[in-house]
Amino acid sequence: MGADLTRHVKRNIVAYIALLPMAAVVIFAYLGTMAWSVRLSFSSSKLLPRNDFVGFAQYVTLFDTSRWQTSLGNLAIIAFFFLLICFVLGCLLAIFIDQNVRAESLFRTVFLYPYAMSFVVAGLIWQWILNPDLGIQHTMHGLGFSGFVLDWVVNPQMVLYAIILATVWHGSGLVMALILAGLRGVDTEIWKATRIDGIPAWRVYVSIVLPMLRPMIITSLVLLSISIVKMYDVVVAMTNGGPGTASEVPAKFIMDNLFERANIGLATAASTVMLVTVLLVMAPVIYSQYFRKSGRAS
Amino acid sequence: MSQAKSATTKRPLTYHEVWGRVGIYAFLGVLALFFLLPLYVMLVTSFKSMDEVRLGLIFSLPQQFSIDAWVKAWTSACTGLECTGLQVGFGNSVKILVPSVVLSILLGALNGYALSFWKVRGANVLFACLLLGSFVPYQVFIYPLVRFYAKTGIYGSLPAIVITHIIFGMPVMTLLFRNYYSGLPLELFKAARIDGAGFWKIFFSIILPMSVPIAIVAVIMQVTAIWNDFLLGLVFAGRDNLPMTVQLNNIVNTTTGERAYNVNMAATVLTSLVPLTVYLVSGRWFVRGIASGAVKG
Amino acid sequence: MSSVSLQNIDISYGNVPIVKKLDLTIKDGEFLVLLGPSGCGKSTLLNAIGGLTDVSGGSIFFNDKDVTWTDPKDRGIGMVFQSYALYPTMSVERNLSFGLRIAGIDRATIEKKVKWASELLQIDHLLDRKPSALSGGQRQRVAIGRALVRDADIFLFDEPLSNLDAKLRAELRLEIKKLHKTLKSTMIYVTHDQIEALTLADRIAVMKDGIIQQLDTPLNVYNKPANEFVGSFLGSPAMNKVEGRLVSEGESRFFIAGDFRLDVSRYPFAQNIESSRKVVLGLRPEHILPANGSAAAIEGQVSLVEPMGSNILAWSTFDGVSLSHLVGQDDSCEADRTFPVTIDVQKASFFDAETGWRL
Ligand SMILES: Nc1ncnc2c1ncn2[C@@H]1O[C@H](COP(=O)(O)OP(=O)(O)OP(=O)(O)O)[C@@H](O)[C@H]1O
Ligand SMILES: [Mg+2]
Numbered sequence: 001m002g003a004d005l006t007r008h009v010k011r012n013i014v015a016y017i018a019l020l021p022m023a024a025v026v027i028f029a030y031l032g033t034m035a036w037s038v039r040l041s042f043s044s045s046k047l048l049p050r051n052d053f054v055g056f057a058q059y060v061t062l063f064d065t066s067r068w069q070t071s072l073g074n075l076a077i078i079a080f081f082f083l084l085i086c087f088v089l090g091c092l093l094a095i096f097i098d099q100n101v102r103a104e105s106l107f108r109t110v111f112l113y114p115y116a117m118s119f120v121v122a123g124l125i126w127q128w129i130l131n132p133d134l135g136i137q138h139t140m141h142g143l144g145f146s147g148f149v150l151d152w153v154v155n156p157q158m159v160l161y162a163i164i165l166a167t168v169w170h171g172s173g174l175v176m177a178l179i180l181a182g183l184r185g186v187d188t189e190i191w192k193a194t195r196i197d198g199i200p201a202w203r204v205y206v207s208i209v210l211p212m213l214r215p216m217i218i219t220s221l222v223l224l225s226i227s228i229v230k231m232y233d234v235v236v237a238m239t240n241g242g243p244g245t246a247s248e249v250p251a252k253f254i255m256d257n258l259f260e261r262a263n264i265g266l267a268t269a270a271s272t273v274m275l276v277t278v279l280l281v282m283a284p285v286i287y288s289q290y291f292r293k294s295g296r297a298s
Numbered sequence: 299m300s301q302a303k304s305a306t307t308k309r310p311l312t313y314h315e316v317w318g319r320v321g322i323y324a325f326l327g328v329l330a331l332f333f334l335l336p337l338y339v340m341l342v343t344s345f346k347s348m349d350e351v352r353l354g355l356i357f358s359l360p361q362q363f364s365i366d367a368w369v370k371a372w373t374s375a376c377t378g379l380e381c382t383g384l385q386v387g388f389g390n391s392v393k394i395l396v397p398s399v400v401l402s403i404l405l406g407a408l409n410g411y412a413l414s415f416w417k418v419r420g421a422n423v424l425f426a427c428l429l430l431g432s433f434v435p436y437q438v439f440i441y442p443l444v445r446f447y448a449k450t451g452i453y454g455s456l457p458a459i460v461i462t463h464i465i466f467g468m469p470v471m472t473l474l475f476r477n478y479y480s481g482l483p484l485e486l487f488k489a490a491r492i493d494g495a496g497f498w499k500i501f502f503s504i505i506l507p508m509s510v511p512i513a514i515v516a517v518i519m520q521v522t523a524i525w526n527d528f529l530l531g532l533v534f535a536g537r538d539n540l541p542m543t544v545q546l547n548n549i550v551n552t553t554t555g556e557r558a559y560n561v562n563m564a565a566t567v568l569t570s571l572v573p574l575t576v577y578l579v580s581g582r583w584f585v586r587g588i589a590s591g592a593v594k595g
Numbered sequence: 596m597s598s599v600s601l602q603n604i605d606i607s608y609g610n611v612p613i614v615k616k617l618d619l620t621i622k623d624g625e626f627l628v629l630l631g632p633s634g635c636g637k638s639t640l641l642n643a644i645g646g647l648t649d650v651s652g653g654s655i656f657f658n659d660k661d662v663t664w665t666d667p668k669d670r671g672i673g674m675v676f677q678s679y680a681l682y683p684t685m686s687v688e689r690n691l692s693f694g695l696r697i698a699g700i701d702r703a704t705i706e707k708k709v710k711w712a713s714e715l716l717q718i719d720h721l722l723d724r725k726p727s728a729l730s731g732g733q734r735q736r737v738a739i740g741r742a743l744v745r746d747a748d749i750f751l752f753d754e755p756l757s758n759l760d761a762k763l764r765a766e767l768r769l770e771i772k773k774l775h776k777t778l779k780s781t782m783i784y785v786t787h788d789q790i791e792a793l794t795l796a797d798r799i800a801v802m803k804d805g806i807i808q809q810l811d812t813p814l815n816v817y818n819k820p821a822n823e824f825v826g827s828f829l830g831s832p833a834m835n836k837v838e839g840r841l842v843s844e845g846e847s848r849f850f851i852a853g854d855f856r857l858d859v860s861r862y863p864f865a866q867n868i869e870s871s872r873k874v875v876l877g878l879r880p881e882h883i884l885p886a887n888g889s890a891a892a893i894e895g896q897v898s899l900v901e902p903m904g905s906n907i908l909a910w911s912t913f914d915g916v917s918l919s920h921l922v923g924q925d926d927s928c929e930a931d932r933t934f935p936v937t938i939d940v941q942k943a944s945f946f947d948a949e950t951g952w953r954l
Contacts, residue, residue: 005419008417008419009419012416012417012418014496014497014498015412015416015417015418015497016418018408018411018412018497019409019412019413019418019421019424021405021408021409022405022409022424022425022428022468022472023424025428025464025465025468026424026427026428026431028446029439029443029465030427030428030431030434030439030465031427031431032442033438033439033442033443033446034431034434034438034439036442037438037439037441037442040441049445089329092325093326093329096322096325096326097326099322101322101323101326105581107326107330109578109581110330110333110334111329111330111333112577112584112585113333113337113574113577113578114333114336115588116522116573116574116576116577116584117526117570117573117574118525118526118527118528118543118569118570118573119526119528120526120528120543120546120547120569121543121546121566121569121570122336124546124547124550124562124566125336125337125339125340125566126336128339128343128356128559128562128563129335129336129339129356133354134354134356134559135339135356136356138354138356139354139355139356139357141354142353142354142355169332169333169336173333174588177585177588177589178585178588178589181585181589187678187680189676189677189678189679189680190680190682192642192645192647192674192676192680193674193676193680193681193682193741195646195647195666195667195668196645196647196667196668196672196673196674196694196742196745197668197693197694197697197741197745198666198667198668198669198694198697198698199693199694199697200697203697207682207685207693208682208684208685211684212683212684214684216589219589223588226433229435230435230436232528232529233528233529233543236528236547237528237547237550237551240551251435251437254437255437255440255529258437258440258441259533264441267437267441268441270437271435271437271438271441272438274434274435274437274438275434275435275438278433278434278435279430279433279434282430282433283430
C-alpha cells in the first residue's frame with residue numbers, strides 16, 4: 001500500500017505540484033480564515049483580536065442587539081419577496097419570449113442588461129428614481145398631481161420594497177435567461193403530444209415543462225439566494241441602511257462592526273451565524289447539483 | 299411555441315389568438331419599458347444642465363444638449379476633498395482588472411486540467427471545499443484576510459486586491475474549466491501521453507489551445523464580476539487603488555451642498571460602460587457564462 | 596371508425612413548399628404506410644392530418660366531415676412519436692391518464708382505460724415508474740398506450756420504431772400488427788424502413804419530395820413499381836438498373852444494351868411501344884435465377900460473391916452488363932468463373948428513360 005502510494009505520487013508528481021496553489025487557497029484562504037473567524041466569535045475581541053474565550057457571550061449580545069434583529073428581519077422580508085418576484089417574473093418573461101415573438105433578441109437583451117451592471121449602480125439609479133425630491137414623485141407633482149406620493153427610499157415603512165424593486169430589476173433577467181435556455185431544450189414532440197392530448201398551454205407549462213426545467217430552476221434560485229445573503233453594495237449605495245436602521249442587512253451589520261465600530265467579536269459572531277445558515281441551506285443543494293455528477297477523473 | 303412553429307397558414311387568426319398576441323406584446327413591451335426606464339433617466343439627466351435638472355422633470359429630454367456633466371464626472375468630480383474625477387477610479391479598476399482576470403483564468407484552467415485529466419488523491423475533496431467556500435458570504439473571510447495582509451505588509455495595495463480576486467474567483471473558474479475539460483475526449487489525453495508528452499507539454503500544447511471557447515466565457519464572467527465588485531475593492535485595495543465602483547459611490551453619496559445629479563448620472567453611466575459593452579458584444583456567451591457558473595459569488 | 600380523405604393538400608414552411616397538391620384517401624380500418632426517404636415530407640403530412648401543422652391549401656376530411664381547421668384534441672386521433680415524447684416528470688400511469696384528467700373524465704373510467712391499455716400492451720407492472728427508468732421498447736409501449744386510452748378512431752404513428760434495435764423492432768412490429776387486428780381502427784404509419792412498410796401495410800404510399808409516387812398494396816408496390824424511384828427505393832439487395840433500347844423484330848421484342856440482348860416478348864407492356872425507344876430495365880436480383888440446365892440460359896462472368904446467410908449475392912457481367920443476382924448455397928458459384936442464369940422477364944420492370952415511369 002505504502003509503496004503503491006509512493007509510486008503513484010511519483011508518477012503524478014507534477015500534477016500534485018500544479019494543484020498546490022489551489023490547495024493553499026482552500027486551506028488558508030477558505031478553511032483557515034473560516035476557522036479563525038469562528039474562533040474569534042468566541043473571544044472578547046474589540047478593536048484587536050484577543051485570544052481569550054468567553055463562550056457564547058458574543059452570540060447572546062448579538063441576538064440582544066436590536067440592529068441585528070432588524071437586519072435579520074429585513075433580510076427575511078427581502079429574500080422572500082425578491083425570490084418570489086424574480087422567479088415568477090423571470091419565468092413569465094421567458095415563457096412570453098418563447099411565444100415566437102418578433103424582436104426576440106432585443107427583448108432578451110433589455111431584460112438581462114441590468115444583470116451586467118454593478119449592484120452599486122442599480123442602487124444609485126433606483127435611489128434617484130424613487131427619491132421624492134427628484135424622481136417620479138417630483139415629476140408627477142410638476143404635472144399637477146400634487147397628491148401623488150412615491151417616497152419609498154425615505155419612508156421607513158417602504159424602504160425595503162425600494163430595495164426589493166432595485167434587486168428585482170437587477171436579477172429577474174437572470175431567471176429569464178436560464179429558463180429560456182431550458183425551454184429551448186424541450187423536445188418539440190412533447191408539445192405536439194400535449195396538443196393531441198388537448199392540454200391547455202398554461203397547464204403544459206405548469207405540469208410538464210417547468211418540472212422538466214428543475215435543474216435551471218435550482219441553478220437560478222441558488223444564484224439569487226447567494227446574491228441575497230451577500231447583499232451589501234446595493235444597500236450602501238441606495239440607503240446606507242437608512243432611514244434610521246430601517247434597511248439594515250446582516251452583511252452591512254458585520255462590515256460596520258468590523259471597520260467602524262471596532263467590535264470584532266460581535267462581527268465574527270454575526271458572520272458565523274451567516275456561515276452556519278448558508279451551509280445548512282446550501283449543503284443539500286450543492287451535493288445534489290455538483291457531486292452526484294462529478295467528473296470522471298475521480 | 300408549438301403553435302408558433304407550425305407552417306404558414308392562410309387561415310385568419312381567431313379573436314382569441316389575436317388578443318393573445320396583443321397580450322404578449324403588451325406584457326413584454328410594458329416590462330421592457332420598466333427595465334429601460336433607469337437607463338433612460340440616467341442618460342437624459344446626464345445630458346442636462348443643473349438648471350434643467352432642478353425643474354424636476356426626470357423623463358423629459360434635455361432642452362439644451364450638454365456634455366459638461368460627462369466632462370466634469372470624468373475629470374473633476376469630487377470625492378470628499380479630492381476633485382480628480384472618475385478617471386482615477388477607471389485607471390485603478392483597469393490596473394486591478396487586467397492581472398486579476400489573466401491570473402484567475404490561468405489558474406482556473408490549470409486546476410480544471412489537473413482535476414479532470416490527472417489522478418491526484420484528495421483533489422476532489424479539495425475541490426468540494428472550494429465550491430462550498432464560494433457559497434459563503436465574504437464577510438466570513440474578510441477580517442482574517444485583512445489581518446493576514448497586514449502581517450505580510452501588502453494590505454491596501456494592488457497585490458492584495460489582485461490576490462483577493464484570484465482567491466474568490468477560483469471556485470467558478472475551476473468549475474468552469476473542469477466541466478469543459480470533462481467534455482473533451484479522454485483519448486486525446488491518452489494519445490498525447492503515449493506520444494511522450496508530460497503534464498505541462500499537454501497543458502500548453504494541447505489543452506490550452508482547445509480552451510478558447512471556454513476562455514472567452516471565463517473572460518466575460520471575470521471582467522464583469524471584477525469590474526462590478528464593490529466590497530473587496532473597498533476593503534483591500536487601499537486608498538490609492540480604489541476601484542471605479544467605490545469611487546462612484548463616494549462621489550454620489552459623500553458630496554456636500556447641492557447634489558450635481560447630472561454629474562452623478564454621467565458618472566454612473568461611465569462606471570457601467572465596461573460591463574455593458576462586454577454584455578452587448580458578447581450576447582449569448584454571457585448567458586452561457588451564467589449557466590455554467592452556477593456557483594458564482 | 597373513420598376514413599380519412601386528403602384533398603389537394605399543400606403545405607409549406609415559409610415560402611418553401613414541402614407537400615404539393617396531394618390527394619390521398621384512407622379507408623375505414625385501413626393500415627396505410629407512408630414510406631419515403633428522409634426529408635420527403637412524411638412527418639409534415641402526418642402532422643397536418645393530426646392538426647399539428649396548418650395546411651396552406653386543400654382540405655382534410657374525416658368521415659366526410661371537414662376537419663381542416665379542427666383542433667388536434669377534437670379530431671379523435673391518437674399519435675405516437677418517434678422520440679416517444681413521454682412527459683419525463685410523470686409516472687407511466689400519469690402519462691397515460693393525463694389527457695383524460697384534463698378532459699375531466701371521471702376517475703373510474705380513467706382507471707378502467709389505463710388498466711385496459713396497460714394490460715393490452717403488457718406494461719401494467721410499470722405503471723409507477725418514471726419514463727427514464729424504462730427501456731426503449733417499454734417507453735414505446737407507453738407512448739402507444741397514451742394514444743390508445745384516448746379512444747381514438749385514427750392512429751398516427753411517426754416512425755415509432757426507428758429508435759429501437761433490430762430485434763425489438765421486429766417484436767413491436769408484430770404487436771402493432773396484432774393491435775390493428777384487435778382494434779380495427781384506421782392507422783397511418785410513417786416509416787422509411789421498407790420491411791416495416793411491406794409487413795404492416797394494407798396499402799403503401801411511397802413519397803418523394805412531397806409527392807406520392809405510388810399508392811398500392813405492398814405486393815404491387817414491390818412487384819410493379821410505378822416508376823424508377825419506387826423500384827430502387829424498395830428491395831434489398833437493390834434492383835439492378837440497365838439503360839438500353841427496346842427493338843421490335845417481327846413478333847418478338849428485344850431489350851438491347853451494347854452487346855447485351857434479352858428477349859422481352861413476354862413482358863406485359865401497359866402501352867404500345869414504338870421501336871428503339873430508350874428505356875431502363877429494372878431487374879431484382881431474385882428474378883435472375885440459376886439456369887439449372889435451362890435452354891434460355893445466358894452465361895455470366897462472376898466477379899464477386901457476397902454470402903448473405905440464407906443465400907449468396909453474386910455480381911456477374913453478362914455481355915458487358917453488370918448485374919447482381921441471388922444464388923443458392925449449393926449452386927457452386929465462385930468468383931472468376933462463369934455461371935449460367937435465366938432471367939424472369941415477366942417479373943422485370945421497364946421504365947421510360949426520360950420520365951422514369953413504368954411502361
Ligand atoms: N420547422 C420547419 N421549418 C422549416 N422547414 C422544415 C421544418 N420542419 C421540417 N422542415 C423541412 O420539411 C421537409 C420535410 O420534413 P419532414 O420532417 O416532413 O421529413 P420526413 O419525411 O419526416 O423525414 P424523416 O424521415 O427524416 O423524419 C424537410 O426538408 C425539412 O427540412
Ligand atoms: Mg419525420
